[in-house]
Amino acid sequence: MLKIIKNRMEQGCKTTRYPKEPISLYKRYRGLPEINRNCDPALIKRCAEACPQDAIDPVAIRIDLGRCTFCGQCEMQSEGKFITFTQNFEMATASREDLITDGTLPDLARHSKKHFKKLFGRSLQLRQVSAAGCNACEADTNVLNTPFFDLSRFGIDFVASPRHADGIHVTGPVSKNMRAALLTTFEAVPAPKVVIASGSCPISGGPFYGSDEVSGDLNSIIPVDLFIPGCPPHPLTTLHALLSYFK
Amino acid sequence: MDNLLQIKNGEKVSRADIPQLPFADFRQALLDIADQDGYIVQFFAYQAEQANRLLAVLRQGKTLYAAGCEVGDSYPSLTAANEKFHMFEREIAEQHGIRPENHPWLKMVRYHQNYQGKADVFANDYRQEIPGNYPYFQVAGEDIHEVAVGPVHAGIIEPGHFRFQCIGETVLHLEIQLGYQHRGVETMLPTVPRKRLPVICESIAGDTAIGHNLTSCQALEALGDLTVDQGAQVVRAIALELERIANHVGDLGALSGDVAFNPPAAYFGRLRGEFLNLLQVLCGNRFGKGLIRAGGVAFRMGEEQRRLILDKINETRPELEHVCDLLFSAHTVLARFDATGTVPRERARELGLVGYAGRASGLGYDARVTFPTGCYPDLPPNQNEMTNGDVNSRATVRREEIMHSLDLIETLVRRQGETEPVFLKDYQLAPSSFVVTINEGWRGEISHCLLTDDQGRLERYKVKDPSFHNWTGLAMSLRDEEISDFPLCNKSFNLSYCGFDL
Numbered sequence: 111m112l113k114i115i116k117n118r119m120e121q122g123c124k125t126t127r128y129p130k131e132p133i134s135l136y137k138r139y140r141g142l143p144e145i146n147r148n149c150d151p152a153l154i155k156r157c158a159e160a161c162p163q164d165a166i167d168p169v170a171i172r173i174d175l176g177r178c179t180f181c182g183q184c185e186m187q188s189e190g191k192f193i194t195f196t197q198n199f200e201m202a203t204a205s206r207e208d209l210i211t212d213g214t215l216p217d218l219a220r221h222s223k224k225h226f227k228k229l230f231g232r233s234l235q236l237r238q239v240s241a242a243g244c245n246a247c248e249a250d251t252n253v254l255n256t257p258f259f260d261l262s263r264f265g266i267d268f269v270a271s272p273r274h275a276d277g278i279h280v281t282g283p284v285s286k287n288m289r290a291a292l293l294t295t296f297e298a299v300p301a302p303k304v305v306i307a308s309g310s311c312p313i314s315g316g317p318f319y320g321s322d323e324v325s326g327d328l329n330s331i332i333p334v335d336l337f338i339p340g341c342p343p344h345p346l347t348t349l350h351a352l353l354s355y356f357k
Numbered sequence: 358m359d360n361l362l363q364i365k366n367g368e369k370v371s372r373a374d375i376p377q378l379p380f381a382d383f384r385q386a387l388l389d390i391a392d393q394d395g396y397i398v399q400f401f402a403y404q405a406e407q408a409n410r411l412l413a414v415l416r417q418g419k420t421l422y423a424a425g426c427e428v429g430d431s432y433p434s435l436t437a438a439n440e441k442f443h444m445f446e447r448e449i450a451e452q453h454g455i456r457p458e459n460h461p462w463l464k465m466v467r468y469h470q471n472y473q474g475k476a477d478v479f480a481n482d483y484r485q486e487i488p489g490n491y492p493y494f495q496v497a498g499e500d501i502h503e504v505a506v507g508p509v510h511a512g513i514i515e516p517g518h519f520r521f522q523c524i525g526e527t528v529l530h531l532e533i534q535l536g537y538q539h540r541g542v543e544t545m546l547p548t549v550p551r552k553r554l555p556v557i558c559e560s561i562a563g564d565t566a567i568g569h570n571l572t573s574c575q576a577l578e579a580l581g582d583l584t585v586d587q588g589a590q591v592v593r594a595i596a597l598e599l600e601r602i603a604n605h606v607g608d609l610g611a612l613s614g615d616v617a618f619n620p621p622a623a624y625f626g627r628l629r630g631e632f633l634n635l636l637q638v639l640c641g642n643r644f645g646k647g648l649i650r651a652g653g654v655a656f657r658m659g660e661e662q663r664r665l666i667l668d669k670i671n672e673t674r675p676e677l678e679h680v681c682d683l684l685f686s687a688h689t690v691l692a693r694f695d696a697t698g699t700v701p702r703e704r705a706r707e708l709g710l711v712g713y714a715g716r717a718s719g720l721g722y723d724a725r726v727t728f729p730t731g732c733y734p735d736l737p738p739n740q741n742e743m744t745n746g747d748v749n750s751r752a753t754v755r756r757e758e759i760m761h762s763l764d765l766i767e768t769l770v771r772r773q774g775e776t777e778p779v780f781l782k783d784y785q786l787a788p789s790s791f792v793v794t795i796n797e798g799w800r801g802e803i804s805h806c807l808l809t810d811d812q813g814r815l816e817r818y819k820v821k822d823p824s825f826h827n828w829t830g831l832a833m834s835l836r837d838e839e840i841s842d843f844p845l846c847n848k849s850f851n852l853s854y855c856g857f858d859l
Contacts, residue, residue, distance in 0.1 A: 113682070117621075121627070138638065138641035160781055162553045180647070181556065181655075186780050187781065238512075240516055242538045242540050242855065244560040244563035245563045245564050245853065246564065247563070248514065248515060249563065249607075268512075287469075290486045290487075317560040318545070320549070322541060323469065323541035324540050341646060
């Protein structure tokens with residue numbers, strides 16, 4: 111008992127004040143990119159060709175955050191002349207198209223479906239489904255339950271049974287072998303229900319795009335309400351998405 | 358063993374130098390090594406000149422052996438004589454439609470059509486949902502009942518299916534059937550543009566992004582004749598140890614959560630994040646994705662990053678010591694950890710367990726010591742003291758390895774040595790070559806094996822996650838245990854679903 115108290119005192123209170131107070135991430139973290147549209151087209155083309163995820167459209171000068179894994183190669187290759195990644199982690203969108211961006215994103219809070227805010231604003235229960243995720247998205251979602259983020263204080267919880275859930279939070283590119291289990295879980299959630307795609311995998315296939323063994327597009331299987339980009343999304347990206355979209 | 362080729366970790370070998378033995382000699386040589394305290398690092402099939410070929414890499418002591426042979430569509434199974442080949446032969450059957458005759462446990466591994474479109478060994482029609490023709494082991498009798506769990510589990514966790522055959526509360530047998538996470542990694546790797554390789558390898562298992570991508574990059578460096586400067590070696594080793602600490606700390610937290618001791622669960626959960634954040638300090642990603650690239654690392658470790666790492670270690674070391682003491686000195690915790698889920702040493706040896714699961718059962722193998730690369734040859738090894746093979750031993754090994762890795766990082770961070778960041782290195786792979794790379798990831802031995810064709814293109818890319826060895830260990834740990842102890846046993850192993858399913 112004394113040991114518990116001693117440890118408790120040593121640990122102190124570590125919970126972040128976000129979103130009441132801003133939080134800054136280390137400068138190497140790569141969030142929302144800034145795109146220089148006046149960059150030399152030849153350099154843009156070279157960056158687009160070298161992008162492992164083929165996420166850059168050199169003609170429209172846009173980057174698809176749904177494909178991007180935020181590896182930072184284009185920033186290094188262009189020495190910041192074409193793309194620089196900011197530390198802005200607020201990147202989720204309510205539509206797939208909005209993720210194909212020139213560096214600006216619509217305000218998520220204003221684009222969320224109003225009835226979701228009314229229904230789930232005070233209490234949101236989610237069932238997480240890993241559909242061939244690499245466990246990075248899963249791990250950084252799980253982290254929201256640790257004292258630093260303390261998701262429950264916002265009335266948001268991850269629950270065991272889909273019957274208790276208001277929606278599903280899907281990670282992974284949806285392998286052939288998980289498709290049926292994903293659909294069964296989705297069907298078991300009572301309507302009205304939300305679908306959240308977390309990470310580049312369910313949005314675009316992520317690192318596994320083009321594989322015959324995965325779908326790579328959750329939205330084509332069940333309509334997605336909320337898209338959270340990243341590989342994996344930073345826990346704060348997910349937190350911001352849930353709070354803006356539902357609160 | 359004279360007819361086998363001795364090779365080195367991460368050394369390019371000409372394919373012509375791999376001895377191609379008659380099958381009977383090949384089988385006997387492999388069994389001889391496996392029977393004399395040898396273990397399988399790689400055992401897989403590939404196609405060459407219209408024929409099925411097998412390739413094996415075995416380790417015995419500090420020596421690595423390689424050998425190959427040609428087989429038809431079936432051969433007498435090695436598993437029938439030695440259990441260590443069990444999962445490898447099932448995988449060969451699934452990937453290439455080659456039947457190991459008299460295999461005692463021949464079932465699908467990941468549920469996919471074989472690569473050549475040949476007749477399926479398991480007579481599966483892959484338009485049907487997983488698991489197809491999968492004969493679960495069943496126990497019959499009046500008091501026997503079966504518990505089926507998954508693929509979707511109660512928590513934020515990857516999918517898999519578990520079948521418990523129980524008598525009352527006691528588990529007679531646990532069968533673990535996986536495959537849900539299969540993404541086709543091995544078929545993708547040789548066919549995609551080379552720029553995609555590191556991104557895919559970082560996602561073989563996201564919690565082992567550093568381990569798998571390091572193992573991949575070392576193989577590409579060997580075949581592409583790239584050298585890695587000392588500064589990059591230091592960053593790579595620090596990243597591998599940070600990954601180890603983060604995962605071990607997280608698992609100790611999960612273990613305390615599973616015995617309903619919440620304070621350490623909360624503290625470890627938060628502390629794990631501190632180490633993920635150090636990976637973010639190194640490369641901007643909490644899992645180290647984007648850090649390692651063929652030829653070096655993509656980010657410099659400057660004075661600022663060194664100081665941040667050292668400061669954080671100084672801050673968290675006493676906290677970790679105190680929370681570990683809180684967990685391991687609570688008698689209610691020990692009552693649950695001690696003598697639960699025991700895999701005795703002899704059983705672990707028969708199965709060929711690796712990593713902390715093996716070390717907790719007294720198999721001391723640590724690839725950082727036996728086949729060291731980069732900075733590891735001159736770093737001190739860890740000695741684990743508790744080898745009872747139970748949950749307590751597996752948890753204690755983690756505790757010791759956390760402290761050991763903190764020491765390693767402190768030593769490494771103080772090593773000077775600049776590195777030139779690499780991200781788009783141009784290189785050609787040597788033609789008709791073969792390389793095997795091995796690293797001690799946080800779960801244990803990771804190995805990648807690459808074969809190139811006469812044009813220097815990747816012909817076969819074989820990935821092995823330590824979980825491939827250890828899932829059977831988890832199944833065995835449940836024998837005659839209470840079913841309520843499953844979460845505890847499971848977390849003490851914490852195996853990768855996607856690393857296994859590929």
